Amino acid sequence: MNLKSAELAKPKRKEAIVRQVADEFIIYDKPTERAHCLNKTAWDVWQLCDGKNTVASMIQKLGSGSDEPVWLSLERLEKAGLLDSAPAMIEATNLARRSAIKKLGIAAAIAFPVIVSIAVPTPAQAQS
Numbered sequence: 001m002n003l004k005s006a007e008l009a010k011p012k013r014k015e016a017i018v019r020q021v022a023d024e025f026i027i028y029d030k031p032t033e034r035a036h037c038l039n040k041t042a043w044d045v046w047q048l049c050d051g052k053n054t055v056a057s058m059i060q061k062l063g064s065g066s067d068e069p070v071w072l073s074l075e076r077l078e079k080a081g082l083l084d085s086a087p088a089m090i091e092a093t094n095l096a097r098r099s100a101i102k103k104l105g106i107a108a109a110i111a112f113p114v115i116v117s118i119a120v121p122t123p124a125q126a127q128s
Contacts, residue, residue, distance in 0.1 A: 010083065012083065042073045
C-alpha cells in the first residue's frame with residue numbers, strides 16, 4: 001500500500017438531501033444550492049467516504065480489481081464540492097480519461113464514475 005492509498009476522504013453530508021432516481025443518485029447540497037447526479041460507481045465511492053475508510057480499503061471493498069475508478073471518483077467528488085477533505089489525488093489528476101478507459105477496458109467504461117452538477121435556483125429566481 002502506498003502512502004496516498006492510506007489517506008482518508010470525508011464527505012459533506014450535514015445538510016445534503018439524497019434521493020435515488022432509477023440507477024442514479026441525486027445529492028442536493030443546501031449550503032451551495034447545487035444538485036449533483038452521481039452514477040453507481042461515484043455513489044459507491046461517496047458512500048465509502050466516511051472519514052474512516054482509506055483509499056486502499058475503498059479499492060478493496062469495491063473489488064473492481066483496479067484503483068482508477070476510485071481515484072477518478074474521488075477527484076470528481078472533490079471538484080463537485082462533495083468532500084470536506086480529500087486525499088492528495090496525484091494519480092487521478094494525471095490520469096487522462098482516454099487512457100483510463102483503455103486501461104480498464106471498454107466493457108468497464110460503463111463503470112466509469114460520472115458526476116453532473118447544476119445550480120438549483122431559489123424559488124424566487126425560478127418564478128422570474
